[in-house]
Every structure is written in structure tokens, then in C-alpha cells.
Amino acid sequence: MAMGLSSSRRATRRGRRAPMAEINVTPFVDVMLVLLIIFMVTAPLLASGVPIELPESRANALPAEQDPLTISVGRDGVIYLDNAPVSASELPARLANIANGPDGNKPQVTLRGDQSINYGMIMAVMGELNRAGFNSIAMVTRDTSAPPASTDGEPAVSDGSATEQ
Numbered sequence: 106m107a108m109g110l111s112s113s114r115r116a117t118r119r120g121r122r123a124p125m126a127e128i129n130v131t132p133f134v135d136v137m138l139v140l141l142i143i144f145m146v147t148a149p150l151l152a153s154g155v156p157i158e159l160p161e162s163r164a165n166a167l168p169a170e171q172d173p174l175t176i177s178v179g180r181d182g183v184i185y186l187d188n189a190p191v192s193a194s195e196l197p198a199r200l201a202n203i204a205n206g207p208d209g210n211k212p213q214v215t216l217r218g219d220q221s222i223n224y225g226m227i228m229a230v231m232g233e234l235n236r237a238g239f240n241s242i243a244m245v246t247r248d249t250s251a252p253p254a255s256t257d258g259e260p261a262v263s264d265g266s267a268t269e270q
Contacts, residue, residue, distance in 0.1 A: 157177055158220055178218040214239045218230075
């Protein structure tokens with residue numbers, strides 16, 4: 106019976122203790138750091154995976170659409186439809202199978218082409234896109250702040266006036 110009394114005294118002492126007013130944030134910070142590392146590692150993998158060296162442009166960036174269709178033309182001339190290689194003969198059929206969006210229009214197409222490929226190849230892909238009903242095509246370039254270079258070796262003038270030397 107003495108054992109029962111001593112245990113009841115301990116219980117009443119525990120009940121009289123004041124609640125702990127401090128929160129241990131160390132486990133919370135540990136979890137947040139792990140999540141931060143996971144997102145930092147996976148974020149670069151979410152970008153388009155076809156390695157292309159884009160040409161430069163001074164144009165303003167377009168607002169991003171929710172799910173644009175990405176078509177890339179690699180340095181070797183291979184056409185990629187959302188990172189999947191597609192032959193030039195297979196492209197029209199694959200484009201025809203793409204469904205219209207909720208607004209009844211075809212989705213916006215983001216066209217990426219390596220700067221070293223033939224311009225005719227890009228025009229052939231754009232022709233197939235137009236034939237399939239894709240009328241909203243955005244061409245992707247790298248941003249540059251320098252004015253475009255002239256083809257005759259002299260710097261181009263952006264306001265249309267000629268320079269004399």
C-alpha cells in the first residue's frame with residue numbers, strides 16, 4: 106500500500122508542474138533544410154532536357170502560358186516534341202493528334218532551334234505547325250543586351266541611321 110501512495114504523490118506532482126512554454130524548433134529546421142536541398146537538386150532537372158545553344162535576341166520575354174508545347178531542333182537536325190525525338194515524316198501525324206485546349210484553340214508552341222542549324226529546317230517545322238493548326242508559335246532565344254552585329258563586319262545601328270568613320 107505504501108507503494109501505491111508514493112506513485113500517487115508523483116502523479117499529483119506531475120500534474121502541478123507548469124506547462125513547457127518553449128518549442129524546440131531544431132527538428133523543424135532540419136526538415137526544412139532537407140526539403141530545400143531536395144528542391145534545389147530537382148529544380149534544374151525540370152527544365153527542358155534537349156541541349157541546344159540558342160541564338161541571342163533583344164526582344165522582351167513573352168508571358169508564360171500554362172502548358173505550352175515545346176518543339177526543339179537540335180544541332181544534328183533531330184526534331185524533339187517535348188523531349189521525345191520525332192522524325193520529320195512522323196511530325197505531321199504527331200501534331201494532328203494533339204488535342205485542343207479548354208478554350209477550343211491549339212496550345213501555344215515554343216520553338217527552340219540550335220543557332221548552327223539551317224534556317225530552312227526551322228521554316229519546315231514552322232510550316233508543319235501552321236498546317237496542323239498551331240498559329241501561336243513563340244521562338245526561344247537567349248537574352249542579350251548588345252545590339253545585333255551587322256553581316257559586313259561593322260556594328261549595326263539600332264535606330265536606322267548610318268554611321269560614318
